[in-house]
Amino acid sequence: MKILSWNIRGGLKEDAWNHLNILLKHHKHDITLLVETHLNDENSLTCIKKFGSSWPGTYVAGDVRAGGIVLVWKNGLMNIQMLYSCSQVINALVTPIRGSPWLLSGIYASNCPKERGCLWKFLSSIDTADLPWVLIGDFNCIDNQIDKRGGNQFKWGHSIGYFNELCSSSRLTEVKFQGGRFTWCNNRLGKKRILARLDKALVNREWWAKENISPLEKELKATKAELDELEKLDEQGSCSEADIIKMKCLSNKAI
Structure with a gap:
């Protein structure tokens, strides 16, 4: 199962759709999520129709300046x-x-x-x-x-x-x-x-x-990887107070 998520910043822009079609052809996504579509109800439906009849979908309307979500998936x-x-x-x-x-x-x-x-x-x-x-x-x-x-x-x-x-x-x-x-x-x-x-x-x-x-192995690896990056920042003196707090929490979690 492949999922594409993209902040498209305008769901009917021609250049965005040219790029989206390339992505769909190359990666063959099963589910596509577009956010910040800037589309009202009517244009959100138009956006879904552009995927073709084999892609049903749903949406949350936005306006011409902000908001909007479109979710489509492969039928069948x-x-x-x-x-x-x-x-x-x-x-x-x-x-x-x-x-x-x-x-x-x-x-x-x-x-x-x-x-x-x-x-x-x-x-x-x-x-x-x-x-x-x-x-x-x-x-x-x-x-x-x-x-x-x-x-x-x-x-x-x-x-x-x-x-x-x-x-x-x-x-x-x-x-x-x-x-x-x-x-x-x-x-x-x-x-x-x-x-x-x-x-x-x-x-x-x-x-x-x-x-x-x-899941435990994956979680532990992710925790240790994040901890390593925070420790590098700490050595460089670039850690914020929030990072130091998180580093302590991750240290306890990684033990």
């Missing part, structure tokens, strides 16, 4: 039941024609820390019934200095606390990525340039078990 490979949707997330139950059901959360977190905090608290309240769970999309936040370059140092906030509580209570770990670490840029140059890793995919222990990977 799975059944998808919508469980909940709002401006920040689409939650769905995915039941493959051949395979066991799992949960999908397509994330487009708000720029507002307070609203993001509400999203993390809501997701923490979900009863997954021990099903595999994938959370993928634009999380619009970081939880350590490693995922940011330039600008002010990373600072701990209430919404980050709620995010870490979600990851801890649901035993979520980030899926390994290829390519550059940073997924967002403020398009400035020199000292004003800021890079951040806002787009990612998280999965729970049941997902790793579904993939025949020891």
Whole structure:
């Protein structure tokens, strides 16, 4: 099962669709999530139709300047039941024609820390019934200095606390990525340039078990890898107070 998630910044832009068609042809995704589509109800339906008749879908409308989520999937490979949707997330139950059901959360977190905090608290309240769970999309936040370059140092906030509580209570770990670490840029140059890793995919222990990977082994490797990077920052004197707090938590977790 392959999932494509993309902050498209305009769901009907010709250049974006040219690139999207190349991605779909090359990677052959089974599920596609587009966020920040800037599309109202009518244009969201138009966007879904552009995928073709073999791609059913659903959406959350935005407006011409912000918001909007589109989720489509290949017909005949799975059944998808919508469980909940709002401006920040689409939650769905995915039941493959051949395979066991799992949960999908397509994330487009708000720029507002307070609203993001509400999203993390809501997701923490979900009863997954021990099903595999994938959370993928634009999380619009970081939880350590490693995922940011330039600008002010990373600072701990209430919404980050709620995010870490979600990851801890649901035993979520980030899926390994290829390519550059940073997924967002403020398009400035020199000292004003800021890079951040806002787009990612998280999965729970049941997902790793579904993939025949020891969840404990995977979680431990991910924890140690993050701890190693934080320790390097600490040696360089680049750790923020929030990073030091997280480093202590990870040290206890890795033992």
